[in-house]
Amino acid sequence: MSSGCETSLAALDRLVASVPASLRAEFLVDADEADRLAALAAARRTRHQVVHDVARDAAMERIDRLQEEVARISRLLGDLAGQRGGLPGTPTGFAPRPEEFADYPGQVRSAPRDFAAVPRSFVPEERAIERQRAKAVRRVLRQRRMREQYFPADLFADPAWDMLLDLYAARLERQPVSVSSLCIAAAVPATTALRWIKTMTDAGLFLREADPHDGRRIFIGLAEGAFDSLARYFEALEE
Numbered sequence: 001m002s003s004g005c006e007t008s009l010a011a012l013d014r015l016v017a018s019v020p021a022s023l024r025a026e027f028l029v030d031a032d033e034a035d036r037l038a039a040l041a042a043a044r045r046t047r048h049q050v051v052h053d054v055a056r057d058a059a060m061e062r063i064d065r066l067q068e069e070v071a072r073i074s075r076l077l078g079d080l081a082g083q084r085g086g087l088p089g090t091p092t093g094f095a096p097r098p099e100e101f102a103d104y105p106g107q108v109r110s111a112p113r114d115f116a117a118v119p120r121s122f123v124p125e126e127r128a129i130e131r132q133r134a135k136a137v138r139r140v141l142r143q144r145r146m147r148e149q150y151f152p153a154d155l156f157a158d159p160a161w162d163m164l165l166d167l168y169a170a171r172l173e174r175q176p177v178s179v180s181s182l183c184i185a186a187a188v189p190a191t192t193a194l195r196w197i198k199t200m201t202d203a204g205l206f207l208r209e210a211d212p213h214d215g216r217r218i219f220i221g222l223a224e225g226a227f228d229s230l231a232r233y234f235e236a237l238e239e
Helices: 009-018 033-048 058-080 125-148 159-173 179-186 190-202 224-239
Strands: 002-008 024-029 206-210 220-223
Touching: 002 009, 009 024, 009 125, 009 179, 009 190, 024 190, 058 125, 058 159, 058 206, 058 224, 125 190, 125 224, 159 179, 159 190, 159 224, 179 190, 179 220, 190 206, 220 224
Parallel strands: 002 024
Antiparallel strands: 206 220
16 A cells, blocks of 8 residues: 655654554655656556556656665675674665564664763763764765765765765764654755655665654664664774
8 A cells, every 4th residue: 555645844754753664655845846747657657557668757767776776785784794794684685674683663762861961081982982983974974065065966966875874973972863854964855865764764774763752753763784884884994
């Protein structure tokens, strides 16, 4: 079963939280006429089960490219952890996640702790390392946005990587990330970012996490396998 929803970015978090994860939904955020036509074309194709390559429209071609890119990222993340015997839970292509995978869609992490009041001398060394790593990741994200001042933004568009970096930095900072915030971090139209979030979640790289303080909102988090691979990636950069 599938449905289409059109909304503004301001109302996105509440709408996403109200739609069950099992429901296949196409979200249009601040959509223009071209977005609406593409969504209608994709819905028509699904309804009539058109499978011939000659009938493929631009919307479906874009979704296929998105799926191929996520599969590539999954393989790369797995390769990063290969020296330690592989990455538990990292999917190959779009196969269902194995039972031993550490995270589940309903998992909720503990509420972020406030370390601001803790004297620096009492901050554990591991926490200090996390703070420095988070600053480095945020610096990478700022540098990526700076390129857009000198080159067309879509020239280097890489929403999957931007979202991975943003979620990794937020995990180190122990801060939750809402759907709308992650869409902004992706630096692409929100409708496109939502497709990426859905595909990355289906691939086992992202998790939907309920807001323990507001049942009308959900957060997006990194799966443990993706977090572990990103940690090893940045460790390798620091060597």
